[in-house]
Amino acid sequence: MATGGKIIQLANDGITNTVPTNQQQNNQQLNPQRGISNGNHNANNGSNNAPSPNLSTPEYNWQSTKTSVKERFAFMFNNETLSDVHFIVGKGGLQQRLPAHKFVLSVGSAVFDAMFNSAMATKAEEIELPDVEPSAFLALLRFLYSDDVQIGPETVMTTLYTAKKYAVPALEKACVDFLKRNLSSDNAFMLLEQARLFDEPQLALLCLETIDKSTADALNAEGFTDSDLDTLCVVLERDSLRIREAKLFNAVARWAEQECIRQQLQVTAENQRLVLGRALSLIRFPLMTVEEFAVGAAQSGILTDREVVSLFLYFTVNPKPQVIFLDIPRCCLTAKEQTVNRFQQIESRWGYSGTSDRIK
Numbered sequence: 001m002a003t004g005g006k007i008i009q010l011a012n013d014g015i016t017n018t019v020p021t022n023q024q025q026n027n028q029q030l031n032p033q034r035g036i037s038n039g040n041h042n043a044n045n046g047s048n049n050a051p052s053p054n055l056s057t058p059e060y061n062w063q064s065t066k067t068s069v070k071e072r073f074a075f076m077f078n079n080e081t082l083s084d085v086h087f088i089v090g091k092g093g094l095q096q097r098l099p100a101h102k103f104v105l106s107v108g109s110a111v112f113d114a115m116f117n118s119a120m121a122t123k124a125e126e127i128e129l130p131d132v133e134p135s136a137f138l139a140l141l142r143f144l145y146s147d148d149v150q151i152g153p154e155t156v157m158t159t160l161y162t163a164k165k166y167a168v169p170a171l172e173k174a175c176v177d178f179l180k181r182n183l184s185s186d187n188a189f190m191l192l193e194q195a196r197l198f199d200e201p202q203l204a205l206l207c208l209e210t211i212d213k214s215t216a217d218a219l220n221a222e223g224f225t226d227s228d229l230d231t232l233c234v235v236l237e238r239d240s241l242r243i244r245e246a247k248l249f250n251a252v253a254r255w256a257e258q259e260c261i262r263q264q265l266q267v268t269a270e271n272q273r274l275v276l277g278r279a280l281s282l283i284r285f286p287l288m289t290v291e292e293f294a295v296g297a298a299q300s301g302i303l304t305d306r307e308v309v310s311l312f313l314y315f316t317v318n319p320k321p322q323v324i325f326l327d328i329p330r331c332c333l334t335a336k337e338q339t340v341n342r343f344q345q346i347e348s349r350w351g352y353s354g355t356s357d358r359i360k
Contacts, residue, residue, distance in 0.1 A: 003281025017142070040238040062187045064356040074146035076101060078138065085116075088128045089137045096134040097126075100141060108144035132165070133158040140166060149174040160198060176203050183207065185214035193231045210237055215243040219251040225258040229279060236282035245284050247290035252276065252283060253300060276302070280296050286327035 066072040076082065083099035090096055105112035115122055129137065136158035142148055143163075149171060151159050160175035179191055183206055192207035194200075211218045218224065232255060235241070241248065256272035265271045273280060285297060293315065298308050305326070314323050 050185075070146060073104060074148075077142055077145035078103065084125075086126045087137065088126055088209065089132050089134045091130040091277045094134060098137065098141070100135070104145055105141075109166045109168055132162050134160040140171060142170060143168065143171045143174075151175060151178055155195060164198060176200055179203060180206055183210055185210055185217035185222045187223060188214075188218045189227045189231065189235075193227055196231060196234070208235070208238065212240045212242060213291065215241045216247065219243070219248070224251065225255050227255070229275075229277060231258070233282060234281050237331070238277055239328065239330055243330075244292070245287040245330070246289075246296050249283050249285070249288075249297050249300075253302065256302070281325065282331060283325065284327060284330070285311050285325045286314055286323060287329060 004184055006203060032215070062075070063072060066075055078098060080099045083101055085100050085102050085105075087098045087100060088095060100352035102112075102116045107113075115119075115127075121337070135155050138157060139150055139159045140162045140248075142150060149336055151174065156175050156178050160172060160179075163169075178194075180203060183203075184193060188207045188210040192204055192211070193298070195204035195207055236248075253272065257267050258277050259275040260267045260271045265275070265276060267328070280302065285293060285299075285303075287299070293311060297303060299310070309325050310321065311325070312322050314327075
């Protein structure tokens with residue numbers, strides 16, 4: 001996979017899968033070249049060890065050895081036989097020249113259909129695709145020719161990008177399902193960012209629920225500090241994070257340090273506040289104890305003197321003055337009992353005399 005991608009750990013549930021058949025980011029372009037490594041580099045995992053095109057002349061009457069349409073079309077995958085178009089995929093030393101057949105591509109993709117058959121159809125015999133990974137394009141071609149999906153931890157993101165670019169929703173779904181199966185607290189932030197970029201709301205929701213359930217683990221994961229600001233804010237807005245606000249602030253401060261480095265700024269309290277932007281206002285400082293605030297946020301330098309004083313007043317006087325930070329509890333930390341009634345009424349003949357069910 002191309003360099004520059006993020007690498008995170010996924011559970012190894014099987015690298016090769018075979019199945020039948022925008023949101024803008026702040027100051028960052030959509031980046032499909034972000035892989036997911038499980039430490040198992042297998043020749044069949046859809047990595048850059050892509051198969052070379054079949055350049056040999058097929059034996060006479062090869063068609064008779066294929067008993068179905070699927071077998072005949074699968075034979076034509078990455079094969080020069082009868083090919084009428086070539087794609088120059090990738091860039092630099094990883095560039096590959098791949099053969100294809102316009103008919104097969106047009107049947108499987110509206111984008112290819114428009115490319116080859118519309119009034120503005122291209123007449124070029126070679127088409128350059130510098131923004132697509134060769135392994136991902138081969139995965140797309142394999143699916144269009146045979147309905148087979150071969151994706152792995154290192155290629156799933158680039159394959160999802162390619163499937164979306166060429167409007168192949170069945171392959172998109174296979175990629176998203178693969179990500180869902182391998183979702184964990186270790187990669188939840190990275191996948192949340194990608195889900196938002198690729199406009200996959202169901203995957204994004206699952207990522208958020210995973211972060212809710214294992215907030216501390218997700219914040220301690222290696223990929224957390226690599227998240228973009230918008231993704232960080234989406235998480236900080238949630239009422240269901242299972243972590244003390246003081247620990248949440250410490251994690252956000254750690255993210256700000258890395259963001260300063262990414263923006264080539266000196267790591268100072270002033271610059272940390274600058275890169276945090278609106279994320280700072282999403283920290284619910286009033287939920288901390290006065291001790292947590294005094295030994296942590298108050299001494300960090302990220303808050304202004306006025307903000308520190310107003311928060312100390314909030315902690316120590318009654319009635320409590322208004323502060324600019326939210327004081328709405330994260331619901332999992334309220335310890336408030338909620339009464340749940342299974343039925344509108346209970347008949348006395350049941351002989352039940354206990355209290356209502358409670359969830360804490």
